[in-house]
Amino acid sequence: MLSKSTISLLKSLQQKKFRIEHGLFLVEGNKSVTEFANSSYQIEAIYHTAAIDPKLLKLSGKINFTEISLNDLEKISSLKSPQEVIALVKIPAFPILNTTALKGKFAIALDGIQDPGNMGTIIRTADWFGIQHIICSADTVDVYNPKVVQATMGSLAHVNIYYVELAEFLGSINMPLFGALLDGSNIYKTDFGTEGLIIMGNEGNGLRPEIIKLVQKAVTIPRGGNAESLNVGIATAIFCSEIKRNSYK
Amino acid sequence: MLSKSTISLLKSLQQKKFRIEHGLFLVEGNKSVTEFANSSYQIEAIYHTAAIDPKLLKLSGKINFTEISLNDLEKISSLKSPQEVIALVKIPAFPILNTTALKGKFAIALDGIQDPGNMGTIIRTADWFGIQHIICSADTVDVYNPKVVQATMGSLAHVNIYYVELAEFLGSINMPLFGALLDGSNIYKTDFGTEGLIIMGNEGNGLRPEIIKLVQKAVTIPRGGNAESLNVGIATAIFCSEIKRNSYK
Numbered sequence: 001m002l003s004k005s006t007i008s009l010l011k012s013l014q015q016k017k018f019r020i021e022h023g024l025f026l027v028e029g030n031k032s033v034t035e036f037a038n039s040s041y042q043i044e045a046i047y048h049t050a051a052i053d054p055k056l057l058k059l060s061g062k063i064n065f066t067e068i069s070l071n072d073l074e075k076i077s078s079l080k081s082p083q084e085v086i087a088l089v090k091i092p093a094f095p096i097l098n099t100t101a102l103k104g105k106f107a108i109a110l111d112g113i114q115d116p117g118n119m120g121t122i123i124r125t126a127d128w129f130g131i132q133h134i135i136c137s138a139d140t141v142d143v144y145n146p147k148v149v150q151a152t153m154g155s156l157a158h159v160n161i162y163y164v165e166l167a168e169f170l171g172s173i174n175m176p177l178f179g180a181l182l183d184g185s186n187i188y189k190t191d192f193g194t195e196g197l198i199i200m201g202n203e204g205n206g207l208r209p210e211i212i213k214l215v216q217k218a219v220t221i222p223r224g225g226n227a228e229s230l231n232v233g234i235a236t237a238i239f240c241s242e243i244k245r246n247s248y249k
Numbered sequence: 250m251l252s253k254s255t256i257s258l259l260k261s262l263q264q265k266k267f268r269i270e271h272g273l274f275l276v277e278g279n280k281s282v283t284e285f286a287n288s289s290y291q292i293e294a295i296y297h298t299a300a301i302d303p304k305l306l307k308l309s310g311k312i313n314f315t316e317i318s319l320n321d322l323e324k325i326s327s328l329k330s331p332q333e334v335i336a337l338v339k340i341p342a343f344p345i346l347n348t349t350a351l352k353g354k355f356a357i358a359l360d361g362i363q364d365p366g367n368m369g370t371i372i373r374t375a376d377w378f379g380i381q382h383i384i385c386s387a388d389t390v391d392v393y394n395p396k397v398v399q400a401t402m403g404s405l406a407h408v409n410i411y412y413v414e415l416a417e418f419l420g421s422i423n424m425p426l427f428g429a430l431l432d433g434s435n436i437y438k439t440d441f442g443t444e445g446l447i448i449m450g451n452e453g454n455g456l457r458p459e460i461i462k463l464v465q466k467a468v469t470i471p472r473g474g475n476a477e478s479l480n481v482g483i484a485t486a487i488f489c490s491e492i493k494r495n496s497y498k
Contacts, residue, residue, distance in 0.1 A: 031477075117366065121480050130473030158475040188494040224379030224493060226407045228280075231370050234486040237479075241487045244473060245437040 002047070002072045010047075010076040010088065016142045023091045025144035026076070029083035030056060035154030037063065042090040049073055051084035078146035091144055097135065097162045099173055104195050106243050107133040111166055111211050112202035113140050113232060120151020121233040122200075127155035129240040134159055135197070137166035170197070170214045177216045179207055180235055184218025187242055198239045203232055251296070251321045259296075259325040259337065265391045272340050274393035275325070278332035279305060284403030286312065291339040298322055300333035327395035340393055346384065346411045348422055353444050355492050356382040360415055360460050361451035362389050362481060369400020370482040371449075376404035378489040383408055384446070386415035419446070419463045426465045428456055429484055433467030436491055447488045452481055 002010075010026065012018035019025050024044065027036050030053040037043055037059050045064045046056070057065065073082050108126055113119050119141045126134055141148060143161045152159075170177055176196035199215060201207035207215070221230060221238050230238075251259075259275065261267035268274050273293065276285050279302040286292055286308050294313045295305070306314065322331050357375055362368050368390045375383055390397060392410045401408075419426055425445035448464060450456035456464070470479060470487050479487075 121483060124476050124480060125483050127474045127476040128470075128472055128479050132474075153476065153478070155476045186497060188497040221377075221490070222493070222497075223377055224496075225376045225381075227373050227376040227402065227404045229402070230377050230486075231373060231482075233480075234370060234374050234483065237483040237486055238490045241470070241490060244471070247473075248435060248437040248471075 002066075002068055002076070007072065007075050010086075013088075014078050014146055016145065019091065019142070019144050025089055025091055025149065026078070026146055027087040027089050027149055028077060028079060028085070028146070029150075030085055032149070032152075032154040033085050033087045035157045036087060036089055039157035041092065041157060044088040044090055046085060046087045047073065047076065048085040053085070056085065079150065094163060095160050097164060097169070099175075102133055102173070102175060102195075102197075105133075106131055106192070106195060107135060107197050108236060108240075109135045109166060109170065109197045109199040110140050111137050111199060111207050112205070113200070115203055115232075116141050116145045116147030117151050118203065118231065118233040119143065119145075120148045120153075120156075122236050123148070123152040123159050123161070124155040125233065125237045125240055127152075127158045129244050131240060132158075132160055133162070135162045135164055135166070135169065138163050167208075167210045167214065170199070170211065173197070177214060178239075179212060179215030179218050180220075180239065181207065181212070181215070181218040182220060184220040187219050187221050187238070190217070190219050190242070192243050192246060198236070198243070200232055200236050200239075251315075251317055251325070256321065256324050259335075262337075263327050263395055265394065268340065268391070268393050274338055274340055274398065275327070275395055276336045276338050276398055277326060277328060277334070277395070278399075279334055281398065281401075281403040282334050282336045284406045285336060285338055288406035290341065290406060293337040293339055295334060295336045296322065296325065297334040302334070305334065328399065343412060344409050346413060346418070351382060351422070351424060351444075351446075354382075355380055355441070355444060356384060356446050357485060357489075358384045358415060358419065358446045358448040359389050360386050360448060360456050361454070362449070364452055364481075365390050365394045365396035366400050367452065367480065367482040368392065368394075369397045369402075369405075371485050372397070372401040372408050372410070373404040374482065374486045374489055376401075376407045378493050380489060381407075381409055382411070384411045384413055384415070384418065387412050416457075416459045416463065419448070419460065422446070426463060427488075428461065428464030428467050429469075429488065430456065430461070430464070430467040431469055431478075433469040436468050436470050436487070439466070439468050439491070441492050441495060447485070447492070449481055449485050449488075
């Protein structure tokens with residue numbers, strides 16, 4: 001059984017200010033917890049019901065496991081239907097953005113993405129396509145938000161996320177800057193070359209004017225129907241796919 | 250002010266059985282309500298606060314408008330942060346699936362999609378790319394679920410959705426059947442031709458064995474990183490994009 005104070009601490013981690021205060025976040029579900037357990041993230045504790053994946057328990061040499069009741073699990077979970085296991089994970093120091101690590105590759109830059117589901121899906125999609133770096137404006141949703149962590153399906157453990165002053169960063173880097181805009185050139189006729197940053201904007205407002213000024217090539221996914229816009233997670237995936245298909249030419 | 254019984258009716262429409270019983274569903278937000286008001290859907294009533302888009306009020310010749318308090322709006326909304334307007338809309342008779350309408354085009358078939366956000370995003374994406382028909386297995390999430398309606402951002406008003414016995418339907422239609430599978434041929438090397446059905450599977454389980462048997466061409470989005478799978482909404486969008494890019498060759 002969990003003490004009241006532990007429950008209170010774990011619940012508080014649904015809010016960013018307490019995640020920052022304690023330097024901790026939660027990861028839920030066998031699949032996601034396994035990904036984090038096998039990554040460089042440091043797991044402080046694992047709380048689980050009897051339904052935990054036995055493979056996870058094999059890690060018990062290094063990790064502190066505590067079996068708890070479903071009732072307690074429901075109290076600390078951020079999910080409507082809690083899964084069988086929740087890990088308490090240490091927030092690492094944000095990685096230093098070494099621009100030479102970006103050279104010869106594609107990375108994603110996000111200008112003010114707000115929806116945790118979109119953010120998580122973008123991280124999962126980047127991981128699928130082998131994109132290792134996502135550079136976010138300072139006001140982009142916190143990547144340790146439980147809904148973001150959930151939507152990444154474990155991919156947060158594989159992708160490097162940076163929070164920066166985006167305009168300053170883009171102004172300083174010597175790489176092709178592609179911006180997703182509604183009035184750019186047709187994505188299907190765009191030569192992305194061999195490296196660059198794909199810059200995606202906020203759900204409602206798109207890219208900020210000061211970011212648009214820095215875009216070297218505006219690119220558009222042409223519309224064939226009636227929808228006014230594409231979801232930003234979907235648009236990001238189509239950019240990733242177009243870059244990926246280049247390697248099969 | 251809304252009567253208790255009206256509030257109770259409107260709230261009940263968050264559940265499928267009451268939507269079926271009353272033949273009604275709710276649409277929330279200026280943007281989505283405008284799309285429905287300008288479509289062939291029949292709007293029974295519009296409930297709004299003073300913050301309604303004035304353009305919507307111009308439709309008042311045909312529609313019954315009722316100004317309500319934010320408090321009442323919060324009671325009937327399915328959203329955490331309710332928007333300024335909610336429309337009560339009649340569920341139309343499901344359209345008859347006329348297979349000749351599919352000829353010479355691409356359509357999407359969904360085998361048991363469960364997540365309302367995924368379903369809504371797929372409808373919005375289809376609408377963006379000009380895909381007009383989505384054929385769903387009978388156990389696919391109800392398209393009038395408020396979270397589906399919300400995620401379509403109005404595109405539900407533009408796309409035809411059918412619920413069918415999917416295996417029976419696919420067995421009877423004379424069109425190329427492409428299935429999204431993990432062990433198919435590379436999507437970037439696939440010739441989709443000029444017509445066909447793109448069949449997407451359930452979030453956790455993929456396509457059912459009886460559907461896989463009917464697939465004529467298994468197609469895969471190749472993986473370049475570590476993620477185990479792509480979100481089904483993302484995968485559907487990449488298929489739509491690949492078909493669309495053919496028209497720019």
